Amino acid sequence: MSADQAPSPFTETTGTARHAAMAALAESGPVQRLTLFTGVPVWLVTGYAEARALLAHPAMAKEYLGGPHQDSVPADLHAAMNTHLLSTNPPDHTRLRKLVTAAFTARRVESLGPRIQEITDGLLDELASAGGSPADLVAGLGYPLPITVIAELLGVPVDDRETFRRWSSIVINAPVHPAEVYLRAAADMVDYVRKLIADKRSAPAGDLLSALIEVHDGGDRLSEDELSSMVFLLLVAGHETTVSLITGAAYSLLSHPEQLALVRDEPDRLAAAVEEQLRYDGPAQVPIPSVTTAPITVGGVTIPEGDVVVPVLLAANRDPARFPEPDRFDVARPPAPHLAFGHGLHHCLGAPLARMEAVIAIGSLLRRFPRLRLADPDTEPERFPSLLMNGIVSLPVTLG
Secondary structure, three states: OOOOOOOOHHHOOOHHHHHHHHHHHHOOOOEEEEEOOOOOEEEEEOOHHHHHHHHOOOOEEEOOOOHHHHHHOOHHHHHHHHOOOOOOOOOHHHHHHHHHHHHOOHHHHHOOHHHHHHHHHHHHHHHHHHOOOOEEHHHHHHOHHHHHHHHHHHOOOHHHHHHHHHHHHHHHOHHHOOHHHHHHHHHHHHHHHHHHHHHHHHOOOOOHHHHHHHOOEOOEOOOHHHHHHHHHHHHHHHHHHHHHHHHHHHHHHHOOHHHHHHHHHOHHHHHHHHHHHHHHHOOEOOOOOEEEOOOEEEOOEEEOOOOEEEEOHHHHOOOOOOOOOOOOOOOOOOOOOOOOOOOHHHOOOOHHHHHHHHHHHHHHHHHHOOOOEEOOOOOOOOEOOOOOEOOEOOOEEEOO
């Protein structure tokens, strides 16, 4: 397939169509030179072994492509949004990860469990008391739980969270918005984050942002751009990923009644069900692209130095060479490492938090509503057109 004939599986608006387009792409080989709908020529990598090898390859350097509005983004705005763990390379990445992990500790994440349960219970109470049918699980649970958790973690005031949701939706789904709308949302978000950082400097609290400001390694601290970029990453990518994971898992279970029955009968399978969702229909389509710093041979193809490489996580996680019956959602599938949270240096630092939120949310939902079902099982929910994310727009359900 020539570089000017690339399909656009990323913008398909149902899960079935998106995965079918990716499977068709993979049939032409695990490594292909194509042009994205954004106009950028890249190497798309759809094979599991090839994607995993490249995600950890030392000659793969993260490169910001900027999407459809890349030529319009001022340098200072770019730096304030993209100087974070997913977009930097060693030695900067090594330094950043050391500082961030000193603040975003496993103990801090584990301590959030009771509060996540409390927030979830409150949201389910609201769903139950709202009455009417159908209810939207995206609006009622999938979105408000992660944004509340991450906002509380960072110390974002309650009244500002819906504004963040609007900004985040525009930034994540940049291709469907005019450049001026995207740039205004990005600039407004960065201005807000900078003010929030200044407020935390003058009045530190017990939240993660205060810890990120205070953390140091000798005399080294996070810069202003690094701080704003980390907040941007957590508020946008962090919460959007978990929204997609929770609502995607709910849809997969409700659209596979035999798997739902298995999880209801054996609640200990819930964590495995979340892992299977991450493999089967994960929240991220691709990571931030990389550029080769030397020629790399993978999958029988040599990628030249200086070319852009995009591992396709959704396709790799359904590679039949790695996963038997990859298109089957099976919560009893034997454990097999997937790539939903990446691999290597840039493996997602927030993965444990996303998993915890999904397990608590789905488990609580199924216990609270034993007759929960899809309001329209014959109609697939719409997906957001996005290069990065694999999110459901709305998920109408009948609570029973």
